[in-house]
Amino acid sequence: MLAGAARSAAGVRRGPEREAxxxxxxxxxxxxxxxxxxxxxxxxxxxxxxxEIGLDRG
Structure with missing residues (x-):
């Protein structure tokens, strides 16, 4: 359960970074x-x- 929460938190942090x-x-x-x-x-x-954030895929 904590692993899923950690993944979600990482996704939230990476959202604005990915967009930028x-x-x-x-x-x-x-x-x-x-x-x-x-x-x-x-x-x-x-x-x-x-x-890391998956922007290398085209």
Whole structure:
């Protein structure tokens, strides 16, 4: 039961983050280097987040 609650909480936290990353990727034409700069994060961190939240699937 706690595992499901933890997954739900993680999903809630990732919602706005996912939207922000998706928005910036769309804004930059999916240019990940420019997106990382706009998000003020490292390129590697952005790649990790893209994969983690499932935006790497097209």
């Amino acid at each position: 990353i998706a928005h910036v990727l769309a804004q930059t034409g999916r240019n990940r280097v420019r997106s990382a700069r706009l998000l003020k994060t490292s390129y590697r961190a952005l790649l990790y987040k893209i994969k």
